[in-house]
Amino acid sequence: MSAVAVAVAACGNNPLGGDGGTGGGSASNAPTYYKDVLPITQVSCNGCHGAGGIAPFALDSYEAARLKAPLMADAVKNKRMPPWLASKDCGGPFVGDRSLSDAQIGVIDAWFQGGALEGNPADAPAPAGAAEVLPKVDLTLQMPQAYTPTLTDDYRCFIVDPALTQQQVITGYDISPGEKRVVHHVILYLVPRSVALTKDAQDSRPGWECFGGANVSTDGTLGAWAPGGAAVIFPEGTGIRVGTNQVLAMQVHYNTENAVLPDQTSVKLMYGTGAERSAYLLPLVADNFTIPANGQNYAHSEDFPNSFGFTLNLWGFLPHMHTKGRKISLTAGAANECLVDIPRWDFHWQTQYFRKTAYQLSRTSAVHLNCTWDNPTASAVTWGEGTSDEMCFAFVYATL
Numbered sequence: 352m353s354a355v356a357v358a359v360a361a362c363g364n365n366p367l368g369g370d371g372g373t374g375g376g377s378a379s380n381a382p383t384y385y386k387d388v389l390p391i392t393q394v395s396c397n398g399c400h401g402a403g404g405i406a407p408f409a410l411d412s413y414e415a416a417r418l419k420a421p422l423m424a425d426a427v428k429n430k431r432m433p434p435w436l437a438s439k440d441c442g443g444p445f446v447g448d449r450s451l452s453d454a455q456i457g458v459i460d461a462w463f464q465g466g467a468l469e470g471n472p473a474d475a476p477a478p479a480g481a482a483e484v485l486p487k488v489d490l491t492l493q494m495p496q497a498y499t500p501t502l503t504d505d506y507r508c509f510i511v512d513p514a515l516t517q518q519q520v521i522t523g524y525d526i527s528p529g530e531k532r533v534v535h536h537v538i539l540y541l542v543p544r545s546v547a548l549t550k551d552a553q554d555s556r557p558g559w560e561c562f563g564g565a566n567v568s569t570d571g572t573l574g575a576w577a578p579g580g581a582a583v584i585f586p587e588g589t590g591i592r593v594g595t596n597q598v599l600a601m602q603v604h605y606n607t608e609n610a611v612l613p614d615q616t617s618v619k620l621m622y623g624t625g626a627e628r629s630a631y632l633l634p635l636v637a638d639n640f641t642i643p644a645n646g647q648n649y650a651h652s653e654d655f656p657n658s659f660g661f662t663l664n665l666w667g668f669l670p671h672m673h674t675k676g677r678k679i680s681l682t683a684g685a686a687n688e689c690l691v692d693i694p695r696w697d698f699h700w701q702t703q704y705f706r707k708t709a710y711q712l713s714r715t716s717a718v719h720l721n722c723t724w725d726n727p728t729a730s731a732v733t734w735g736e737g738t739s740d741e742m743c744f745a746f747v748y749a750t751l
């Protein structure tokens with residue numbers, strides 16, 4: 352059977368029929384699933400909309416995609432999907448940029464308009480690895496036991512012990528919240544094992560209370576997860592070292608406004624060769640703000656001078672605000688060079704943005720963190736860890 356015949360047959364079976372089409376196109380030049388759509392969706396959608404992905408439905412077969420064709424076209428035209436908040440005009444190109452080009456959006460829309468044709472499976476592209484998973488997993492760790500939060504905003508740190516027999520360089524990680532309805536964010540701190548064990552033994556419940564940090568002195572931070580986050584792969588040739596005497600203190604912020612459920616969050620780690628450059632996740636805390644009651648478009652900026660005494664290589668950024676956030680950006684130096692800009696903040700899609708080459712922050716320069724909020728409530732809002740408080744925060748992934 353020729354490709355055209357297959358396409359026509361598929362069209363005949365299509366509940367969308369010809370009604371969804373513009374009427375003018377002939378089947379032979381209308382885009383088809385295998386030839387035109389799959390090359391886009393297998394790279395930009397199916398890491399989430401496929402087996403094991405975080406999206407609530409699959410798009411990774413013709414049948415599944417055909418049923419959702421009208422929604423797919425609408426979601427890509429209105430840039431709700433794929434989720435990617437960073438502006439193309441600032442700081443990029445970023446690794447794994449999922450946003451679609453206008454041409455790709457046009458293809459998905461034309462496919463829907465043309466009747467969501469199947470086409471010929473022989474036209475399918477070679478399978479591509481989804482960008483949302485680690486290429487290899489060396490260790491999977493889980494909270495030692497399930498924990499049921501007891502407060503509306505419950506911050507708990509749990510020992511997650513990699514029990515390394517030799518130092519490793521972590522080059523990627525993937526945090527999987529056990530119960531997404533209560534896990535608000537996760538941060539992995541590096542803590543000396545003895546310090547963590549002593550703290551953990553203070554009461555009989557799992558872990559320890561750790562509002563706003565690890566609540567013990569740490570050796571740094573390995574990574575973080577917030578809603579919308581996926582696997583993180585650090586820039587090539589860099590990684591974060593973990594020693595044999597260190598454990599991960601996994602801070603989980605539980606919010607139980609909607610449900611009180613047990614959680615057992617896990618993390619997968621990927622190791623490098625050991626030759627990678629050491630990287631650090633530097634926390635930028637811009638907490639000196641008061642958003643007035645009913646304040647619209649309230650802006651706040653703080654400067655973070657390079658205090659290392661060397662040029663710093665800035666590779667990646669994880670901007671973070673809560674639900675009243677509207678915009679957030681990082682700029683650098685006297686000329687305010689743009690590092691990352693999120694013009695339409697969405698609490699549900701937070702991720703780290705990694706550059707392909709590092710931005711070099713000179714010894715005498717500073718990074719500026721800029722936040723804007725809308726406060727619809729009748730009370731002023733300040734920095735705080737609670738879900739109704741606000742933040743103007745970023746992690747910066749840097750090497751010397």
Ligand code: HEC
Pocket residue numbers: 392395396397398399400405406407419422423425426427431432433434449451483579581
């Ligand atoms: C990073 C993960 C991820 C990627 C990549 C992704 N999606 Fe989604 N998608 C989701 C999740 C999670 C939801 C449900 C929550 C929501 O609607 O935000 C969703 C919802 C949807 C919806 C229904 C809601 C709506 O806004 O219309 C459509 C349609 C959709 N996705 C299409 C796509 C298409 C098409 C692509 C690729 C071009 C894509 N998605 C890429 C995670 C993803």
